[in-house]
Amino acid sequence: MAQITAKLVKELRDMTGVGMMDAKKALVETEGVIEKAIDLLREKGMAKAAKKSDRIAAEGLASVAIKGNVAAIVEVNSETDFVSKNEMFQNLVKEIAELMAEHRPASMEEALKLEASKGTLEATLIEATQVIGEKISFRRFHVVEKGDNDAFGGYLHMGGRIAVLTVLEGTTDETVARDVAMHVAAINPRYVDESQIPQSELDHEKAILTEQALNEGKPANIVEKMVEGRLKKFKAEIALVDQPFVKDPDMTVGKFVADKGAKVASFTRFEVGEGIEKRVDNFVEEVMSQIKQ
Numbered sequence: 001m002a003q004i005t006a007k008l009v010k011e012l013r014d015m016t017g018v019g020m021m022d023a024k025k026a027l028v029e030t031e032g033v034i035e036k037a038i039d040l041l042r043e044k045g046m047a048k049a050a051k052k053s054d055r056i057a058a059e060g061l062a063s064v065a066i067k068g069n070v071a072a073i074v075e076v077n078s079e080t081d082f083v084s085k086n087e088m089f090q091n092l093v094k095e096i097a098e099l100m101a102e103h104r105p106a107s108m109e110e111a112l113k114l115e116a117s118k119g120t121l122e123a124t125l126i127e128a129t130q131v132i133g134e135k136i137s138f139r140r141f142h143v144v145e146k147g148d149n150d151a152f153g154g155y156l157h158m159g160g161r162i163a164v165l166t167v168l169e170g171t172t173d174e175t176v177a178r179d180v181a182m183h184v185a186a187i188n189p190r191y192v193d194e195s196q197i198p199q200s201e202l203d204h205e206k207a208i209l210t211e212q213a214l215n216e217g218k219p220a221n222i223v224e225k226m227v228e229g230r231l232k233k234f235k236a237e238i239a240l241v242d243q244p245f246v247k248d249p250d251m252t253v254g255k256f257v258a259d260k261g262a263k264v265a266s267f268t269r270f271e272v273g274e275g276i277e278k279r280v281d282n283f284v285e286e287v288m289s290q291i292k293q
Contacts, residue, residue, distance in 0.1 A: 002032030016041050017088060017131040041130070060084060060139075062163030062270040064154035065097035071152045072100035073165040074141040075270045079134040084160065089136070092128055093160065096121065100141045111141065142268050150265065153177025157185040163270045171262035182246065183253055184267050189240035192264050193254075197235060205234050240264060 004027045012023040012034055018041055030036035060077035061084050074097045076089075083089050095117060105111040111121060118124040121138070128136045146152060146167050151174050153166035164181040171177070191197050209230045213223040236242040241254030241264055248256065257264055 002027075004028055004032055008032060008034065012037055012041075058273040058276040060136075060272050061090065061093045061160035062272055063093045063097040063156065063160055064163050064165050065094070065101040066152050066154055067098070067101040069146050069148065070101050070104060070143065071146070071154065071165055072097050072104075072141055072143045073154075073163050073268050073270055074100055075139045075163070075272060077135075077137045077139050077273070077276075078132070083132055083134055083136075086132060088128065089132060090160075092124070092136070095124075096138060096141075100143055104143050105141075108138070108141075112138070140270070142270075144266065144268065146265075151177040151262075153179070153181035155181035155185055157182075161272050164267060166267045167265040168257060168262045169265045171260050173260060173262075176257065176260050176262065179247060180240075180253060180257065180264060181267070183243070184240065184269050186246050187243055188269065188271075189243060189267075190238045191240065192266060193241045194235045194239045197239065202231070202235075206231055209234075240267065 026037040059081040116124040
């Protein structure tokens with residue numbers, strides 16, 4: 001039987017990122033042959049990853065990568081926010097963002113087949129799940145292109161809890177584009193301007209505002225003017241260019257950008273975990289349900 005030294009265990013740990021006992025067990029099973037131990041851990045890792053597939057991954061990081069006239073924004077999820085501090089996970093998120101910007105896949109299926117650092121991107125995610133010990137999933141991405149005379153603005157808030165990618169037309173000043181991205185991260189507008197707001201949404205809001213005004217006991221002739229004013233305020237609240245600019249509330253975002261000879265073409269905002277139903281384990285309810293049985 002081969003002697004399993006501390007140095008050999010450390011070498012395997014450094015190469016795979018697994019725990020000390022897992023590394024030692026793998027070396028014992030493969031009689032100290034490090035290449036076979038790596039294969040064994042990868043095999044076990046894939047089995048382990050499959051078992052984790054039913055877990056809810058609602059934490060993680062978002063990131064932005066810019067390559068010339070192409071940029072990508074991505075979200076990669078983990079089960080706990082603790083993993084977002086893991087250097088391997090952080091590097092994986094950056095790698096995925098760069099892959100998306102470089103290859104511009106048309107779908108998630110196509111994206112997962114791209115060659116990454118550990119084989120395909122799909123295989124790389126499985127290996128990360130095994131090494132980190134949590135389900136890691138690539139949730140979504142968006143690829144954007146711009147013209148030579150336009151600018152990308154990339155901004156990460158709280159290290160990647162929120163990521164924003166903006167496109168400004170008419171300027172190549174990335175600082176201006178980044179300032180707009182910072183505003184989008186903070187205020188969370190839903191549309192670039194009011195022309196993008198669906199008529200059905202405006203009709204719905206108008207009906208609510210009308211009912212509110214009537215319930216306040218206002219005369220019918222006053223209600224229409226009140227609703228008109230409140231609807232205008234509503235549109236300004238959700239349309240980016242009409243919002244007071246966070247760095248200078250005395251001007252709107254539209255005015256700030258126009259003063260630079262530009263206009264906002266688009267923005268994409270990813271907030272980690274938004275729209276994912278997070279599982280909440282209620283121990284009291286669980287115990288009570290067992291008592292009632």
